[in-house]
C-alpha cells in the first residue's frame with residue numbers, strides 16, 4: 001500500500017477511504033477467520049472449543065503467511081517475517097497484542113527475557129497463536145522476528161543469524177529434531193554423553209527424572225542460564241532456539 005501511495009499522489013479522500021477500510025476490514029477479517037475455525041459457533045465462554053488453546057490449535061496449521069517472495073524458508077530475517085506475518089496483529093496492537101514500536105507496551109514483555117518471549121511466540125501465549133499462525137516459519141525465523149519487534153520496542157536483543165549457504169541449499173528448512181541431534185553430538189555429548197562432571201547422562205531416565213519434575217521448559221531454562229558445572233547453554237554459542245532444540249532432543253531420549 002505504501003508503494004502505491006509513493007507512486008501516485010492520492011487525494012485526501014481516497015487516503016481516508018483506504019485507512020477506514022483497513023480499520024474496519026482487519027477486525028472483520030479476524031472475526032471471520034475465528035468463526036470459520038470455530039464452525040460459526042456462537043462465542044460462549046463455557047464452551048471448551050472457545051478456549052484460547054482450542055482456537056490457537058485450530059488456527060495454527062493454516063497460517064496467514066504468504067512468505068514466498070521474501071526468501072527461502074529458514075533464511076528470512078526478522079523484518080521480513082514481521083512485515084509478512086506479525087504485522088497483521090502487532091502493527092496496530094490488535095487483540096491486546098503489544099504494538100510495534102510502542103516502548104510502553106513492550107517494556108514489561110522485554111523484561112521477561114528473550115528466551116521466554118521466543119518460547120511464547122513459538123508455542124503461543126494466550127491470544128498470541130503459535131508462530132503468529134504461520135506454521136511454516138522455522139523457530140529461528142520466529143526468534144528473529146521477536147528480536148526485530150523487541151528491539152523496535154526498546155530491547156537490545158541479538159537477532160539470531162541467518163544460516164549459511166549449506167542450510168539454504170538444502171531448501172533451508174531445518175527440522176528442529178535434526179538440528180537438536182546435530183548440536184547434541186557436537187557440543188552437549190562432551191558431558192552428557194558419559195555423565196561427566198555430574199551431568200545427567202543421555203538416555204538415563206533416573207538421572208533426568210528429578211530434573212524434569214517441573215517440566216521440560218523449566219529444565220531448559222536452567223540449561224540456558226547455566227547451573228553448577230553446566231555452563232550457560234552448555235557453552236554453545238548459537239541461538240537460544242537452537243539450544244532449546246538440543247535440550248529437547250536429550251530430554252526426549254530420557255522419557
Ligand code: HEC
Nearest residue numbers: 086089095096097109117120121126127128131132145146
Ligand atoms: C493473530 C494475532 C497475532 C499475530 C499474527 C502475532 N501475534 Fe504476537 N501477540 C498477539 C497477542 C494478542 C499477544 C498478547 C498475548 C498476551 O499477552 O496475552 C501477543 C504477544 C506477543 C509477544 C509477547 C509475549 C509475552 O510473553 O509477553 C511476542 C514476543 C509476540 N507476540 C511475537 C510475535 C511474532 C514474532 C509474530 C509473528 C511471527 C506474532 N507475534 C504474530 C497476537 C498476535
Ligand code: HEC
Nearest residue numbers: 188191197198199211219222223228229230234236246247
Ligand atoms: C561442560 C559440561 C557440559 C556441557 C558441554 C553441557 N552440559 Fe548440560 N549439564 C551439565 C551439568 C554438570 C549439569 C547438571 C548441573 C547441576 O545440576 O548442577 C547439566 C544439566 C543440564 C540440563 C538440566 C538442567 C536442570 O538442572 O534442570 C539441561 C537441560 C542441559 N544440561 C542441557 C544441555 C545442552 C542442551 C547442552 C548442549 C548444547 C549441554 N547441556 C552441554 C554439564 C554440561
